[in-house]
Amino acid sequence: MVGIIGGSGFYSLLDDAKDVAIETPYGAPSAPLALGTVRGVPVAFLPRHGVHHEFPPHAINYRANLWALREVGATWVIAACASGSLQAGVHVGDFVVCDQYVDRTSGRRDTFFDGPEAIHVSAAEPFSPVLRSELVRGCRDLAIPVHDGGTVVVIQGPRFSTRAESRWFGAMGWDVINMTAYPEAHLARELCLCYANISLVTDYDVGLEGMPHVPSVSADEVAAVFARNNARLRDLLYRVIPDIPDEPDPHCVGALDGARI
Numbered sequence: 001m002v003g004i005i006g007g008s009g010f011y012s013l014l015d016d017a018k019d020v021a022i023e024t025p026y027g028a029p030s031a032p033l034a035l036g037t038v039r040g041v042p043v044a045f046l047p048r049h050g051v052h053h054e055f056p057p058h059a060i061n062y063r064a065n066l067w068a069l070r071e072v073g074a075t076w077v078i079a080a081c082a083s084g085s086l087q088a089g090v091h092v093g094d095f096v097v098c099d100q101y102v103d104r105t106s107g108r109r110d111t112f113f114d115g116p117e118a119i120h121v122s123a124a125e126p127f128s129p130v131l132r133s134e135l136v137r138g139c140r141d142l143a144i145p146v147h148d149g150g151t152v153v154v155i156q157g158p159r160f161s162t163r164a165e166s167r168w169f170g171a172m173g174w175d176v177i178n179m180t181a182y183p184e185a186h187l188a189r190e191l192c193l194c195y196a197n198i199s200l201v202t203d204y205d206v207g208l209e210g211m212p213h214v215p216s217v218s219a220d221e222v223a224a225v226f227a228r229n230n231a232r233l234r235d236l237l238y239r240v241i242p243d244i245p246d247e248p249d250p251h252c253v254g255a256l257d258g259a260r261i
Contacts, residue, residue, distance in 0.1 A: 001042040002241050003074030003193070005065065005184070014038070014045055022068040026109075029068040030055055038241045044072050048079075048180060057157035057179035063109055066187045075248050076131060077188050077195040078240075080233055082226045083152065083176040084160075084205035086169050090147060092225060095236075096176050096199040097135045099127055099149040103182045105156045110183030112190050118261040126185050130249040131196035138240035144232055150175035152199055154182040166206040177205055194252040198236075200229045 017036035022029060034045040046065055049055050069077060083096065090096060113119040132148075139146035153169050155161060157179035161169070169177060176199045188195035202225035 001044055001073040001075065002038070002244060003069035003077040004043060004045045004237060005069075005077060005079040006045065006047045014043060017045065020072065022071055024064045024067040024071065026063040026067055027061055029064045030060060033068060033072055035072065038238055041241050041244070042073070043241065044069055044074050048184075058105075058108065060180065062184050062187055063112060066184065066191055066193065067112075070191050070193060075194060076128075076244055077193050078131065078135070078198065078237065079181070079184060079195065080198045080200060081152075081178040081180050082202045083178040083199035084203045085175070085201045086153070086166065086177055086205055087175050090150070090175050090201055091145065092201050092203060093229065094145045094147060094201045095139055095232075096147040096150040096152070096201065097132050097139070098152045098176070098181070098197045098199055099125075099132060100151040101126055101181050101185060101197075102151060102153040102172075102174060105154055105179075105182055107156075108183050110186060112187065119256070119259050120261065121186070121190050121255055121259045123186055123189065125251065126189060127196050128194040128249045128252050130245065130251070131194050134240050134243055135196055135198060135236070138236050138243075142232070142235055142239055144236060147175070150199070152176045152178060152181050152197065155179055161206055163206045169205075176201060189252065189255045192248075192253050192255045194249040198233070200226060200233065202226050202229075 014034050014036035017034035019032040020035055021032045030050045031047050036043055136146055136148045151174045153174045181197050185195055
């Protein structure tokens with residue numbers, strides 16, 4: 001089964017689905033899971049922010065979301081995020097299949113391992129290389145502008161960045177910015193799920209150095225661009241899901257190897 005986590009503006013995927021309410025040891029997920037199929041492949045869809053976008057980034061129950069997907073049998077997870085560009089070469093409308101993240105959040109419940117065992121899961125390669133490769137290939141097949149790799153810096157939200165923060169993030173060489181890729185990515189890794197992030201570029205954050213004409217980001221702009229990207233994202237998922245391997249990525253299933261002390 002493939003789990004799909006939808007971000008801002010992407011609240012549904014399956015036309016003929018059954019909603020299933022899942023209770024987890026960490027509480028309820030953001031919404032009931034919609035279970036259906038995509039070209040014969042079982043799929044579980046979950047809107048990260050809730051059906052009516054009622055959960056801001058810092059209030060999402062990330063642990064319950066990932067646990068619920070695993071509970072219904074998902075072994076692969078594709079997660080889409082609305083993101084701002086931090087680099088002039090990353091354009092509005094581009095898809096970035098990230099290979100690294102930088103965590104700038106605070107206070108989020110970001111592990112399933114609260115003791116008494118000491119378990120330290122490596123985050124050196126936080127995303128599934130196999131799933132990333134499938135997504136990049138799917139974008140290229142559909143002529144969707146895509147960046148193979150990139151670093152997403154994840155901020156706490158719900159506020160957007162100051163100009164000083166955005167300049168700092170860009171100067172560090174980070175490519176895109178959003179509010180939800182962490183702790184979601186690491187929690188998936190702790191559950192040995194094969195997870196990949198697609199950052200859908202909706203804006204240029206607060207503007208880019210050397211591009212003074214670029215306006216600051218607004219919530220309305222993000223929603224409008226994400227809505228235009230929905231059709232391409234849906235096409236990508238329908239293209240990629242049937243080609244995802246039956247066997248999971250060894251990089252993910254072995255995430256806990258050597259992690260216990």
